[in-house]
Amino acid sequence: MRKPSGLVFLFLFLPFMTLAYNLDGNRWPNGQATFHIDIPGTAPSGVSWNAGFEDALAQWSEETDFSFLINRSYRDPCEGFTPSATNMGFPDGFGDASNGADFAVDVCGNEFGLGVLAITLSIALPGNLGFALIDQTDILFNNAFDWDIYPGTRRSEIDFRRVALHELGHAIGLGHENGEVAMMAASIGDLDSLQPDDIAGANSLYGGPGDCEILSIGINSVVQDSLQQGDCSVLELYGGGQDSSFVDAYSFSLESETSLSIMMESSALDSVLLLTDNKLNGVDFDDNSAGKCDALIKGTFPAGDYLLLANTFVEPVTCPGNTGKYKISISDNTLPVLNRSRSLSGSTNNSIFHGGATSDGLNYKSSFLRSESINVSASIQPDPSHVGEGAAFYMLILLSSGEKLAKNADGKFILLDKLSNIPPFSVTNGLPSRQDIPILKNLKGEKFGISDLGVQIFLGYSLDSAPGEIYFNGNPISFSIN
Ligand SMILES: [Zn+2]
Known part of the structure; x- marks a missing residue:
């Protein structure tokens, strides 16, 4: 990830000059764009300008991963x-903020x-991520030329459809290509x-992660790399x-709409987590929510394939760094x-702990009034290699007043x-893959004379x-009663 730096771009298509693809460094965030098109009239050939433009739109949509x-x-196109x-x-x-196209005598006055x-x-x-995100694109066709719509060999009238095809290539983020046979050649042919x-x-740009290795990651699992x-x-x-x-890329699928917590922890990296669809179109990201070097994505996501x-x-x-271990x-x-x-000996493990305090059953928070009724619950997902073993569970509560419970x-x-x-507080002959633990139910500070108390x-x-x-x-479940 890079620190972002608003950008504007302009592309020309020249008629009488004599184009591997060339990316201009920009990308639509979701691999699609809606074009407004309603140009009155028809070409001398009898094809409407709208049909010519829509043909060009359809070619990009049908033959590439852009829609x-x-x-x-x-x-x-000159509004604004x-x-x-x-x-x-x-x-x-x-x-x-909308995408339009039309014939024009000038470029919005230029x-x-x-x-x-x-x-x-x-x-x-x-x-x-090192490229700008395209937000809007407008296409102006120069009225000074004689236009028509026809296939094949270039004539003195300019073929509107192929020029639209070329400009739409710019619209999705392609630059000129003069080294290969391409519609994105700088000049019409x-x-x-x-x-x-x-x-x-x-x-x-829009077809997904190319040759990079993709590892699979399961829901309710931990990876260390x-x-x-x-x-x-x-x-x-x-x-x-x-x-x-x-960047390391992992794939997973959701069979149905699912609430997920995805945590990246590191003491070496400034962690950045990005969730995308399987074509790398952004869904969510976080670079700094859970802790100094950690990242957390939390949300409800629809069924589908994700990276x-x-x-x-x-x-x-x-x-400190941009290389190093993470979990x-x-x-x-x-x-x-x-x-x-953590573990007492400091050994690494792949357990996942969850927990939180809430007064409404929906929102977890860290500060409560004495009049609020507090519920606290947690769950432990042990390291998968521990599942099935005999085990004991412990709960420790530290109060800001100094007591340990x-x-x-x-x-x-x-x-x-x-x-x-x-x-x-509990033992088992066979550790389950997930143990839910209710901790406190309907605790009201005022009922017990509690105020200004921190709880971990x-x-x-x-x-x-x-x-x-x-x-x-x-990191404990942590809240205060004031
Ligand atoms: Zn061009």
């Missing part, structure tokens, strides 16, 4: 633009320039349809842009995820003098085979 949607209503001081180049303004057939005006917003190079260019030399860069994964940071990208900043912001947990538990799962086997909270005396709750489990080693949530 143009059609809205058969007129939008002035005014002539610039020099009457040359890109007009002033940022348009009207000159077309000698021999320019058509101009695509694009507005892109700063992106954070006898070609009247998309060429393999044009299609490859579009698909490198690192970003390092030899990994794909964002630039390689997306097929363009300028982001050289390393999860573990990334970092080209220039680290809050953490990702992905869970469909609706409780907040508690990161930094533990829950005992009778379900009572007892004062603890030493942490090493902590009793288990840790949960843990140990295996009968190694009773001294307790696995617990490094």
Whole structure:
């Protein structure tokens, strides 16, 4: 990920000059755009201008991974633009946030320039993956030329359909290509349809992750890996842009709408998590919500195929590096995820802890009024290698007043003098893959005379085979009653 830097772009198509694909470094965020098209009249050949333009839209949609949607209503391509001081180049303004096309005598008051057939005006917003995100595009066809619609060999009248095809290539983020046979050649010729190079260019932007390795990741699992030399860069994964940071890509599928917590933890990386569809179109991202170097994506996502990208900043912001180890947990538990799962000995493990405090059963928060009724619950998903073993569960509550409390086997909270005396509150002969743990029900501060109290709750489990080693949530459930 890069720090973003508003951008405007302008492309020309020249008639009488004599084009592998070339990306201009921009991309539509979701692989699709809606064009408003309603140009009155027909070409001398009898084909309507609308039909010619829609043919060009359909070629890109049918032959590439980009989709143009059609809205058969007129939008002035110059709405929101005014002539610039020099009457040359890109007009002033940022348009009207819709995509239109029309014939015009000038470029929103600016000159077309000698021999320019058509101009695509694009507005892109700063992106954070090394490319700008295209937000709007408008196409102006130069009225100074005689236009028609026909296939094949170029004539003195200009074929509107092939010029539209070329400009739409700019509209989706392609630059000129002079080294291969392509509609994206800088000058018009006898070609009247998309060429393999044009299609490859579009698909490198919108067709998914190319040659980068994709590992699968399961829901309710943990992976530990690192970003390092030899990994794909964002630039390689997306097929363009300028982001050289390393990225690991994971795939997973949701059979139905699912609430997910996805946590990336690292002490070496400034973690960045990106969730995309299987074509790399953005769904969600986070670069800094859970902790100093961690990232957390939490939400409800529809059924479908997804890619999860573990990334970092080209220039680290809050953490030291842009290579190093990380851990990702992905869970469909609706409780907040508690990161930094730990063990007493410091060994690494792949357990996932969840827990939170709520007064309405929906929103988890960290500060309550004395009059609010507080419910606290948690769940433990043990390391998969521990499932089925004999185990004991522990609960430790630290109060800001200094007391330590533990829950005992009778379900009572007892004062603890030493942490090493902590009793288990439950034992099992076979650890399940998930253990739900209710902690507090309807606790009202005012009922117990509690005020200005901070509460931290840790949960843990140990295996009968190694009773001294307790696995617990490094970040506690934490809240205050005021
Ligand atoms: Zn061009």
